Amino acid sequence: MKFQIEQAVEMLSRTPATVKSLLGNLSDDWIENAPDSKNWSPFDIVGHLIHGEETDWITRAEIILGQAENLTFESFDRFAQFEESKGKTLNELIETFAELRTKNLVNLREMNLTEEKLKLKGIHPELGEVTLEQLLATWVVHDLNHIKQLVTVLAYKYAENVGVWKQYLSILQ
Amino acid sequence: MKFQIEQAVEMLSRTPATVKSLLGNLSDDWIENAPDSKNWSPFDIVGHLIHGEETDWITRAEIILGQAENLTFESFDRFAQFEESKGKTLNELIETFAELRTKNLVNLREMNLTEEKLKLKGIHPELGEVTLEQLLATWVVHDLNHIKQLVTVLAYKYAENVGVWKQYLSILQ
Numbered sequence: 001m002k003f004q005i006e007q008a009v010e011m012l013s014r015t016p017a018t019v020k021s022l023l024g025n026l027s028d029d030w031i032e033n034a035p036d037s038k039n040w041s042p043f044d045i046v047g048h049l050i051h052g053e054e055t056d057w058i059t060r061a062e063i064i065l066g067q068a069e070n071l072t073f074e075s076f077d078r079f080a081q082f083e084e085s086k087g088k089t090l091n092e093l094i095e096t097f098a099e100l101r102t103k104n105l106v107n108l109r110e111m112n113l114t115e116e117k118l119k120l121k122g123i124h125p126e127l128g129e130v131t132l133e134q135l136l137a138t139w140v141v142h143d144l145n146h147i148k149q150l151v152t153v154l155a156y157k158y159a160e161n162v163g164v165w166k167q168y169l170s171i172l173q
Numbered sequence: 174m175k176f177q178i179e180q181a182v183e184m185l186s187r188t189p190a191t192v193k194s195l196l197g198n199l200s201d202d203w204i205e206n207a208p209d210s211k212n213w214s215p216f217d218i219v220g221h222l223i224h225g226e227e228t229d230w231i232t233r234a235e236i237i238l239g240q241a242e243n244l245t246f247e248s249f250d251r252f253a254q255f256e257e258s259k260g261k262t263l264n265e266l267i268e269t270f271a272e273l274r275t276k277n278l279v280n281l282r283e284m285n286l287t288e289e290k291l292k293l294k295g296i297h298p299e300l301g302e303v304t305l306e307q308l309l310a311t312w313v314v315h316d317l318n319h320i321k322q323l324v325t326v327l328a329y330k331y332a333e334n335v336g337v338w339k340q341y342l343s344i345l346q
Contacts, residue, residue, distance in 0.1 A: 002331040010331055011327070017194040021187055022320075028251060029174055030184065127337045137334035138342070144328040145344040147195075148321050155186070155317040157174040161310035164300045169311070171318040 003133050005113050010139050013105055015143040016098035019046060022150055024094055030157060031090055039153050045146050047081025053100035055080075057139045058107050064122040064132045065111060072123040108136075133157040176306050178286050181313050186278055188316040192219060195323055199269055200281035203330060204263055208227050210275035212326050218319050219266040220254025228253075230312045237295040237305045238284060245296040283311075 001007075023031070033041040040048070040147050060073045111117070119135040155171045158160060166172050174180075196204070196215050206214040213221070233246045258266060284290070291306040328344045339345050 001197075001334070003334045004202075007200060007202060011203065014194055018191055021190040021194050027180060027183060029177075029180060086292045124337070130336055130338070133334065134336035134338060135332040137336075138338040141328045141331050141335055141338075141342050143342065144297070145325040145342050147324045148328075148344050151317040152319045155321075158176070158310040158314050161174070161176045161306065162314055163303055163307035163310075164297070165303070165307060165311040165314075169314050169318050171314065171321050 002046050003118070003137055005118070005136070008136050009105060009108065012101065012143065015049075015147070016094070016101050018147055019049070019097065019150070020094050022142060022147070022154070024053075025091065030154060033153065038148065039156070042150055042153060043085060043090050043093065044081055044151055045153070046090065046097055047085035048078070048110060049143070049146060050093060050100060051077065051080045051084065052142065053097065053104055053141075057135065058104045060135055061108070061111065061132060063116060064120050064135065067120065071121065073125060074139045136168050176291070176310055178291070178309070179283075181309050182278060182281065184313045185274065185316065188222075188320070189267070189274050191320055192222070192270065192323070195320070195327070196263060198264065203327060206326065212329070213322065215323055215326060216258060216263050216266065217254055218260035218323055218326070219263065219270055221251070222316070222319060223252065223266060223270050223273060224253045224257065225312075225315065226270065226277055230308065231277045233295060233308055234281070234284065234305060237293050237308065238290065240293065241259050244294065246298060248298050 023046070026042075030041050052113070055074070056076050063071060063073060088096075091141060098101055113132070118131065118136075120132050121129050122132070124130050155169070159166065159172050162169060162172070196219070197323050199215075206212060206216050229249050231240070236244060236246060261269075286305070291304065291309075293305050294302050295305070296310070325344055328342070332339065332345050335342060335345070
């Protein structure tokens, strides 16, 4: 699919409502991971989305558009949420994510991105040269990836309750 | 997690809003699968959810609760939606799914399910003996499974646009 900024925004603007629909006011049994789980909890996942809004996507787009001497992004801390989300409720995190996303989509719109600007490049600290278009497409897929992770974590709560049906449910494999 | 009917309903009642948030009024480019795709399109997936509401979950629960002589379920037609959804728009399917789910959750509530009733058994045509509790847990996980499928199909639209980031995005593997 050809990248078009309006279609990227179309998907990015939906994620807060999807996250709220899946998790908002959900009872504790659904939300809590087993203490020994290696999976992120819903709480961790929304915290990670928040950290991306605060430090990753728009910040990196600004670096690319600025075309300053140093085009290298800061590394994204994939574990920052474990510290930053402490003491907050899941509903608070969901609201914070929605507010940040709205603000960031305003920022994005104000960049007035053209096809030429989308071809500008920055340097990813591990992956090397990347374009603004790739960054924005990744923002979209990153959202979808974490919605997938959310439904997988939720599904696992019933991994044993489904009995013999387990073999038909690819999400539990 | 111990199965509790209220928690199952809590999750089942959210799915129509989640599906609508992901797909409602989405532009055609996002919705259309490549003609040669082996994946189901969003259209096929919502059609499949509708068929489940019409013929699977509540129907099978009624067979189990009836405890008639023949406790064997009909096979579920996993491809019925390709015929039944013809001529409908995705938005129409999303609304139909929401209406059927609401109706079915009323039906479920009217069954006044107790721990004893949840232990009653039916016969799955391929899997053999299953309990009502397993059927209802499977209904929940089946929803989550197809939300996962939806976000995966959407993410694949940008599989190439993300460039070198692809290796970091497990949804594209």
